[in-house]
Amino acid sequence: MATLLDHCSLVRSKNAGPFTLTFDFMCHDQAAYDALVATGFLNASLFASLYDTDPDRILVVNHPRALAVKVSLPRPTVQGDLHDTDCYAGQQYAPLMDMELPPAP
Amino acid sequence: MSNRSTSTTKGPASMELRILAPTGALGAGFDADAFRRGVEARPHVIACDAGSTDSGPAALGSGTPKLSAQAVARDLRLLLKARAELNVPLIIGSCGTSGRDVGVDEVAALTRRIADEENLYFKLALIYSDQPADRLQHLYDADRIRPLANAPQIDRELFERSHTVAMMGVEPLQEALDDGCDVILAGRASDTALFAALPHLRGADPGLAWHLAKTIECGAACAVPPSANGLLATLRDDHFDVTTLADGTRLTPRSVAAHTLYENADPFHIAEPSGVLDTTDATYEAVDEQTVRVRGARYLPADGYTNKLEGAELVGYQTVIIGGVRDRVVIDALPKLLPFAQQYFDAKILDVFGGEVDPATIDIDYRLYGGGAVLAGPEPEPLQPRELGVLITVTAPDQATAHAIATFVAHASSHLPIPEYDGLVSTLAYPYSPPETDRGPLYRFTLNHVATEVTPTELFRTTTEEL
Secondary structure, three states, X not given: OOEHHHHEEEEXXXXXXXXEEEEEEEEOOHHHHHHHHHHOOOOHHHHHHHOOOOHHHOEEEEEOOOOEEEEEXXXXXXXXXXXXXXXXXXOOOHHHHOOEOOOOO | OOOOOOXXXXXOOOOOEEEEEOOOOOOOOOOHHHHHHHHHOOXXXXXXXXXXXXXXXXXXXXXXXXXXXXXXXXXXXXXXXXHHHHOOOEEEEEEEEOOOHHHHHHHHHHHHHHHHHHOOOOEEEEEEOEOOHHHHHHHHHOOOXXXXXXXXXXXOOHHHHEEEEEOEOHHHHHHHHHOOOOEEEEOOEOHHHHHHHHHHHOOOOHHHHHHHHHHHOOHHHHOEOOOOOOEEEEEXXXXXXXXXXXXXXXXXXXXXXXXXXXXXXXXXXXXXXOEEEEOOOOEEEEOOOOEEEEEOOEXXXXXXXXXXXXXXXXXXXXXXXXEEEOOHHHHHHHHHHHHHHHHHHHHHHHHHOOOOOOHHXXXXXXXXXXXXXXXXXXXXXXXXXXXXXXXXXXXXXXXXXXXXXXXXXXXXXXOOOOOOOOOOOOOOEOOOOOOEEEEEEEEEEOOXXXXXXXXXXXXXXXXXXXX
């Protein structure tokens, strides 16, 4: 079974301002991008369960010219506040990279 | 390497504006040779950003810049000398990381010193963006402060507790340009506004101008490989070209397209004070290894002008303790023991301070590195560490209290009672003596809001001087 890392040349999490967490999944090539998008793996309910947030507040955007999928959601802890563990949100993508993708329909 | 041409001969063009972005952040450094190539292309303006919220709330809360004065002065000297050689404007935004007035004043002091040392003469504009509490309370009372996505709750007292700046768009910068200023040091400014100000003033297509600005605002972050070095953008009537300047770097249509993803929630809709940049229909085309041609973005004017507000308030003062565990019995026991330790510390705080410190005002936080300390949510699969890093953070209303509490937290944490063992147990490895380190104040961001029904310049204050 293929993982997200098999499809991507870069998986990244970042802040989009202090209140929003954002993920970039940059695919190796057109085929990897098409395959990833076809699986529908990167969807709001996955991120809602991993980051404990309301699926309606999650934005999933496909960016064909960048061969990338982008996901943004409310930051679980405001950046830099008491109990924030990742000020730049630089490691929040980690559990996703080895997850196995479902086959494309 | 192909001919590093920075202009093109294709097609008649009635307008051409060249904009040099030497680095993603003033003080981050840049390659002097790459910068020289940019200067040789005779840009019409040099611009760069000096700040961000990405390093956290401390810069805004404390007024202390992230990067050293030495590093900022190094970059500034090269920029000021190039500006003088070209006789074009130099625009620097979000001075001192946060864009607070004190940050503008610090960069201004470096600028005056360098001008003196290098015999440079120019008209300097300082644009301040600090917001007094009473002005913000007036806006709040008039229902003219509106929340953005994921904004925290606010009340009118917040403005007295917090330090607030407004983020300027192009207009205060354009006023300074119109006034003949050669060097503009701005407080908090939209990164893109620094690069869009001149093209906008010269009547460039707003979709292209803002997309160009967005593309180069991080310097060569969109280059392959990414670097702190510079980019040159050349804006014409119906497209712009973006060119990488450092040796061994290139640009591809994809790398340029992907830059709209960086640190934005939505890559196709990027908000500015006066409207939204819509990159949905933008196209990217390779001109050569170093240059990509971009077309097709649109700029959609907003219903009303808004300035974003950024604030930070003091949370408390912190003392940290760093330790480690190697014993597997202790690693297993620690998550169960820590809640008991917290109860013990509450009683100890009442005892030690004679009831004068309320335990509810103290935060004692354990992070077990290796056991799931980094991820905001729960680990999908439990981690099985052989060694565990333990970071203990005590937060209190003042530093002396945080330190005093940390001393007994460190002592007790190294002797937690392990049920499997008899006698006095040693549970933590401390790399330092003393184990407690005071780390000073902690700040938090307080606002993700905009001020509405404002003119583009009323929240900002400009002074000028001749050097």
